[in-house]
Amino acid sequence: MKVSMLSALGKRSTEPPISWLMQAALSRPKLISLAAGFTDNESLPLEETRALMNRILRSPESGRASLQYGSTAGDPALRELTAAYLHRLDRSTIHHSITPSVHSPSRLLITSGSQQLLYMTTEALCDEGDIVLVEDPTYFVYLGIVQSRGLRARAVRLERDGLDLAHLENVLDSLQRAGELRRVKLLYLVSYFQNPTGVTTSFEKKSAALKVLKKFEAAAGHPIYLLEDAAYRELRFRGDDVPSALVIRGAAERVIYAGTFSKPFATGARVGYGFLPEPLFTTVKHIKGNHDFGTANLLQQFYARALASGIYAKHVARLQKRYAHKARVMHEALEKYFPPAVEWWEPEGGLYFWARLPRHITSGPKSKVFQTALKNDVLYVPGGICYADDPARRKPDNGMRISFGNASEADIREGIRRLGAVLSKLV
Amino acid sequence: MKVSMLSALGKRSTEPPISWLMQAALSRPKLISLAAGFTDNESLPLEETRALMNRILRSPESGRASLQYGSTAGDPALRELTAAYLHRLDRSTIHHSITPSVHSPSRLLITSGSQQLLYMTTEALCDEGDIVLVEDPTYFVYLGIVQSRGLRARAVRLERDGLDLAHLENVLDSLQRAGELRRVKLLYLVSYFQNPTGVTTSFEKKSAALKVLKKFEAAAGHPIYLLEDAAYRELRFRGDDVPSALVIRGAAERVIYAGTFSKPFATGARVGYGFLPEPLFTTVKHIKGNHDFGTANLLQQFYARALASGIYAKHVARLQKRYAHKARVMHEALEKYFPPAVEWWEPEGGLYFWARLPRHITSGPKSKVFQTALKNDVLYVPGGICYADDPARRKPDNGMRISFGNASEADIREGIRRLGAVLSKLV
Secondary structure, three states: OOOOOOOOHHHHHOOOOOOOHHHHHHOOOOEOOOOOOOOOOOOOOOOHHHHHHHHHHHHHHHHHHHOOOOOOOOOOHHHHHHHHHHHHHHHHOOOOOOHHHHHOOOEEEOOOHHHHEEEEEEHHHOOOEEEEEEEEEEOHHHHHHHOOOEEEEEEEEOOOOEEOOHHHHHHHHHHOOOHHHHEEEEEEEEOOOOOOOOOOOOOHHHHHHHHHHHHHHHHHHHOOOEEEEEEOOOOOOOOOOOHHHHOOOHHHEEEEEEEEEEOOOOOHHHHHHHHEEOOOOHHHHHHHHHOOOOOOOOHHHHHHHHHHHHHHHEEEEEEEEHHHHHHHHHHHHHHHHHOOOOOEOOOOEEEEEEEEEOOOHHHHOOOOOHHHHHOOOOOOOEHHOOOOOOOOOOOOOOOOEOOOOOOOOOHHHHHHHHHHHHHHOOO | OOOOOOOOOHHOOOOOOOHHHHHHHHHHOOOOOOOOOOOOOOOOOOOHHHHHHHHHHHHHHHHHHHHHHOOOOOOOHHHHHHHHHHHHHHHOOOOOOEEEEHOOOOHHEEEEHHHHHHHHHHHHHHHOOEEEEEEEEEHHHHHHHHHHHOEEEEEEEEOOOOEOOOHHHHHHHHHHHHHHHEEEEEEEEEEEOOOOOOOOOOOOHHHHHHHHHHHHHHHHOOEEEEEEEOOOOOOOOOOOOOOOHHHOOOOOHHEEEEEEOOOOOOOOOOOOEOOOOOOOHHHHOOOOOOOOOOOOOHHHHHHHHHHHHHHHHOOOHHHHHHEEEEEEHHHHHHHHHHHOOEEEOOOEOEEEEOOOOOOOOOOOOOOHHHHHHHHOOOOOHHHHHHHOOOOOOOOOEEEEEEOOOOOOOHHHHHHHHHHHHHHHOOO
């Protein structure tokens, strides 16, 4: 009698694999955590936030607007500003002109962080048993959505410059042969400094991937969407920005773009957004009507002011420098302390390094590497939790996500030194 | 090909009935809206919010904590404060002592408004085709959840002091006879100044209702929960507070209590909360992990400060007086302008009057009453949208929800005068 009243979704909504990691951290006060996806503590914009809040709340007009309910789709001014901001971002990356409708505020939805957009979009498109294509590895919280909603994930290999296109085609081919193509609803792509690998998928690869999806649509009997998760896009500290999938020719009907203001500004003030093609936009707006009928207006007005005043852009520029520095510190420590048999990819942005141990050595929670690291008070995210359940391949268990986002420089150096010592002994 | 990619939930997530009301309001700039559920604009706590934000953000410690990610269940300090606050509210209403575990912070979840708790709880408990019991009429946004998730609602009659207990038992009896009892998961009860009727369900009735639910549990084969939506509880301006269903003996295992800080303080700073029995608490926390992995920390710190400093309580007291006054203004206008054939219930709190036309006269969007009112630039919520689809009875279509929450005193008087003129002609 105890749990049988739960819905199927309720039963499938189990402890996320990251939870016990956080608990392990709590029980060891001297632990250096290179696991958390938290952002840099020291550069959080306290003064900027205070100034913006004062400006909003000093005026009766904007103050009242910010403390009253808004509409489900979001504050009209913030939607305009966000659309214009995205348009500027994308325009600066390409030579030819962009149709303004590509970044139309009319199909922009404001959400409580981009996570909410991922959830609602998946709700809108996927029934139990449906299939989503994901990168291998991918963002593990998205795998939580997949798991709880009873979906199946099919993993597409990842190369240094993004999705393995040949493998994407293979996966779709074999799904077609198995008569499963009609269950395929979307490709979830963390396209900028991917969590966990730090890989960015090039514009050429995004365009080609969309073509591949379109090729299979006729057999699927319905559109297959490209859900681009751009949460880390603005955290680039080297190289040039890559155009979003929104500007691919013909993308307006097929690309969902999920962005966020929290990660590049203040994760405690959570506002995200999404561009969605119709009729998906309207459907997801209705779903949001049932979830919460609109994101906190005060936070929306806050980001509207931050964008309009230039405070947002200024802070992002500062943050990019800060992460560039922290990434360099980690990179130098990795070169100094990690044994040569461990490979890692150096990212051009985001918050993570991705390291791979030699194949026969595992990094999972029960592994010698993880347990010895924990004993030496250093924590990383075992790569295994970032891989979808896909019967087509064995789950790799030799990856490590190592974050420079939250730890101080001293802790980055010391954490990598400890981890390096553990690896040098065990690898 | 156009919409067939939507999930069943996506297909069922249709335009909420209130949307076109809002659009009607937008197209008539001189319209007096007595329809919106917005709160009083003039008493929004601008100065208080500004002071609290300054206090939080001036200190590096609390400032950083507020601008960084938090945990999924919510800020520990806010959970403690909320639990203590609820304990005080309930303790002041009864003579005997209350076990502290009744208001334990360990089973308190912080959410983005209480609406999110309603959504996630329903997700955790109900599969497609399952049955929820609702008041007749009830909060129409909850009916949106029911509709989109493919649930069935069964309506339980409402009396002046709350739920009709005999009818509750009848409904469950007939569900049992139909072999449907195992599909019944919860009773959704808007227990304080209900939206739309303003009715408060007495403690005795809540206790009795829980007994009725328990009686049918054996035959159902699982717990049947009482989901108490207390969103309006603190907006009482007359009479004594009623204990929550949490303090009913044996309720800890069966009562879910949904509360909110936004409605009594600032609807633009949306934070709600819920007490849930295990294992539901853990399941809903996991679901929230997938929705957004935690409510905006800045807003949580904000309410923690507001509660701890007494600013929250002071504002609520002020608001109660304000609504008492506005309700009186509306009441006097109703007495003066409404024809005697129209009945209404005077509320002791909340934001709404509920009026009923003589049975043969309808109030729906296409009715003469509604259309004439609109031509005369006054808007109300047609009661019809507040009734669940229940084959056991015909949907009443003669109710009107009239709100004094957002309109100014002058607009309340003039709005009721116009509405009264329309009704005097047509009734």
